[in-house]
Amino acid sequence: MVTLSAGLSPAALQAIADLEHRVVAADGGRLKLEWNALRHRSGEAVEDVLWWDGDRLLGFLGVYSHGAPTLELAGMVDPEARGRGIGAALLNAGLQLCKDREHGSILLVVPRSSAAGRALAERQGGRLDHSEHALELLGDPVEVAADPRVTLRAAAEADRPAVRELMRLGFGWEPPASADRDPHTLVIEQDGRPVGAVRLLREGDRAGIYGFVVHPDQQGRGIGRDVLHRLCRTARAEGADVVHLEVETDNDRALHLYTSIGFQPVITEDYYAL
Template sequence: MLSTRQLNEIEQLQKEVEAYDVLELKLNWEMLRSRDSKQLDFFHYESNKLIAFIGLYSFGSTVEVTGMVKPTERRKGHFTKLFEEAMTSVQQIGYKKVLLNTPARAKAAQDFLKNQGALYKFSEHQMQWEPQPLTASTGFILRQAESTDLKMRIRLDVEAFDISLEDATAMESRLNGEQDTEMLMIDVNNETIGKIRIQRRDSQAWIYGFSILPEYQGRGIGRKVLQHTVKQQSEAGYSIHLDVETKNAHALRLYEAIGFVVKHAQDYYVYQK
């Protein structure tokens, strides 16, 4: 588990890097705050100051990797050293797939990943809702997820996001009891047909894992649930954010239709060694 000091150091370095490079890093803070005993975080210090950081984020057999270096300390080999340590840990833990994440506009980071032999896989938009009037939505029930919903949550990940059963099981099991997070199930006519997860931090509400069973898609249910959720979170004083793969054209159109706009983009590369 990371100490309060380490978390504060990561946060300060993130703010410095984002301000200097004018971008947004994806550090998966909900996972940083709930680390287990595995070696998933790598730090490099100079004169007791955090200079470089790499975090590993486990999703079953897949691991995502994100890192950063203090702007004034770049091109000195710090990140390369940390990356080698991180990849050694990846091999020891036994992950089957490694995804390296970088902001789309971070050319130096992209060049580094390509030099490591990583291949571009996909991109993800980070979207934010621009306030506009939303009508009240009906025809569904949102309820708190229960332990008996775990099987359905896993099924939704597999069918809606094409995630492997192994990874979906690991991910949904990890999400149980996560702080500042609300896991909701979507019921229609007494049948559970979807889920949506809301994580609140500071003044932001992030929507994750929003999914509807394929046989219930195309009926307008997803749009109604999304409008209801956005309206509720906005009225509670939160700005609303979400991530979506750029190749998911249907989801992009849905989000844009109710007022979401793209703010940042993240690129993912597959690494094999």
């Protein structure tokens, strides 16, 4: 049956991890479960939907905001329990949760290889909004010469206007005030002037690179390649076995940059607007 959760217990997190293992073993690829978010749910709002059969978890759906104006929904169903309406029940419950949230739109993340996921999105009236490649780096990145004029540092209070403007230029939206204090945000500077921003998050033995943006006027000058190399080296030095990120399928420049460092595509995910 469907259970709504405000915060996830260690037992629930383990059950989600076990379910993820079963699904990936059957389907391949990966699932966009955002483990850093799952492990640090506030406990103040219901953000996860679970389907239990006794003490065995058969389905899961998470709601994620990422500080963006759009909510993302991503989930999974046990391979042995498909065809029982669990996916539809999870999605319906997740959409109900979203109704009271102050966000402009909702996106359902569907692995391109999942015909059932695509059909579920379309039954809800979903239309394809965009697609992203998920990429992973296994091992060390390709060596890149560091530019001494480029530095990385933690974002400070005074950086908020510059970071917000970079996000607007790079992604077409500005984060809400609640996201301004993200301790993982790094400012990229060249000769002491902010030219980009990025977030690096450790997630167990994995690390994720998010919100990576270089000012349009500074692109094509090697800054992104230099910074990406540094981030990967830092993540590896801190114990990450895998570094992952996503890139839109039509962003050929960024895709070339990531693969030139050593990232390899793992799966393509379609984002359906509901």
